Amino acid sequence: MLVTFKSKASSEVIMFEHDAKRILDLLNKDVKIGVITAEEGAAAIARLEQETSESRAHPASDSVQHDIAAHHNAGGDDTGHEPVQTVNFASRIHPLLEMLREAHKHNNDVLWGV
Template sequence: MIVTFKSKASGDLIYFKDAALKLLQLMGRDDKVPSALYADDISQALAQLQQGLSAIAETERVKAAQTENDNEELQGTTQISLAVRAVPLLEMLQKAQKKHCPVLWE
């Protein structure tokens, strides 16, 4: 399943359900799809998302440093972190905040 984020401030964003639900959780939202953020709630959701992503990125850095030598078998594989996947959503929220527009997801 996919989740589409929409706002008049920017184009639509499409995420797989698992990534979208993690991002919604980091924003302090429940896992209801469809749902929305009012324009007045975007600042708080954006701040919570940024804080949550920073915490996840730090955890990933520590874990990577600990297992750096043990990953000889996995050298050919690459995982894209949630922080990287969240960049378009962060940009959408910032644009929606500037234009005072709501953000919807379905």
């Protein structure tokens, strides 16, 4: 499933629901439908910038979590490893973060699910 973010300040941002959910959970927002108001913009930008910094400081943690989840399944543990994903969480946040910055600059809301 895809989530489309919209704002009058920039082009639409489309991302997979599981990526959008991870980002929106940081902002205490529902992935199905919602809004980040112009007033909430500064706090949302600060939170996502903080998460971006943490993700870049600990790049292996996302890959390790993915690898653990992939190999601890109902069939037991296997010994192979998943290939490292080249798109880290900081990169996934970037398009929405840029939209939020533009929306904040122009005092616009960011909407999704509408």
